[in-house]
Amino acid sequence: MKTKLENLILLALLAILPGSILAQESNANQSFAVHEDVVKLGMTAEYEDTCKELVGHLKKHNIQEARFITASISDNRYIYVSPIENMADLDKPLFSTLSEKMGKEAMSALFNRMDKCYDVEHDYIITLDPSLSYQPQGINQTPEGQDYRKFHYLYVAPANRALIKEKMKAVRDMFASKGSQMYYRVYRSGFGTRGEFYMVAVAAKDQLDYAQKAMANDELIGEDGGKIMWDLFNNLLSYEEFTGQMRPDMAYAPMN
The missing domain is CATH 3.30.70.100 (Alpha-Beta Plaits)
Incomplete structure (x- = not known):
């Protein structure tokens, strides 16, 4: 989960627009990296609380690199979406600023708590x-x-x-x-x-x-x-x- 969740936030770091990353007024084809977590029904509340805690740390430290939106789907999928320019974007470094601000151990513990909330996740491009x-x-x-x-x-x-x-x-x-x-x-x-x-x-x-x-x-x-x-x-x-x-x-x- 840690690697996958870091990947989804990495994708969020790729946002290049000044406002909402999904509020574009453009006729150009734009590719997006999508990460899905298929959350266990009994773990929904804990999963959401953990995600909100992560968002709270990002806000507390005003992490400038991160920017992402989230949607919940009727079959208990949670979808994270970010624009990308090319596949090379996926190789950029992850979470160094947040790790420094909140501590590496604390950040890892947060990700580990999210790990147990689902057994299936997907990453793809649309x-x-x-x-x-x-x-x-x-x-x-x-x-x-x-x-x-x-x-x-x-x-x-x-x-x-x-x-x-x-x-x-x-x-x-x-x-x-x-x-x-x-x-x-x-x-x-x-x-x-x-x-x-x-x-x-x-x-x-x-x-x-x-x-x-x-x-x-x-x-x-x-x-x-x-x-x-x-x-x-x-x-x-x-x-x-x-x-x-x-x-x-x-x-x-x-x-x-």
Whole structure:
């Protein structure tokens, strides 16, 4: 766990934006390193307390190198995300300042406590694809007041790769032509993922707000739009859907 957790914070150190690391207004493809902890159900409270304690040490010492966001997912995964420029970023030194400030033994003990909270963890890379995303006023991954998330995983067979991309562009163009208020961001799977997929992330205020947006969108796109959507889904290898919540209480950004 120590190595893995250090890796996820290393990824956070790579953030280069002055504000929220996931509040970009850019049309460029941006890759992100993702670390997942699959937390034991009975250890959720201890896991969160330990993460918050780590964040507390970062705040106490105002560690300038660190910056990360956190999301909790309905299947008890906790996801940490940071932008990277290339694979070489993953080899940069870890946690030297925090270790000096809080003490090496204390930091190791904190990581060891987190170790026992899960048996499975994953690390992989995804890339934001603005050309397939639908957010007319510009890509914003953390819209204010919309911490609720719906994550749609669209799994793709390699033989259908070009076809699925074409279908996803058709959906985006249809949403744009209808003036849909259901905005979404699309990410492509990359190194280390389990299978090839597109992940579609939709932000809302809460579950009710999402349901209302989805219902309004269904009415807006109508039967013709529905056919375009089903044409995409009928060509997928498989599909999964998860709900999630952004966790600012488990995130960290240094003070200037």
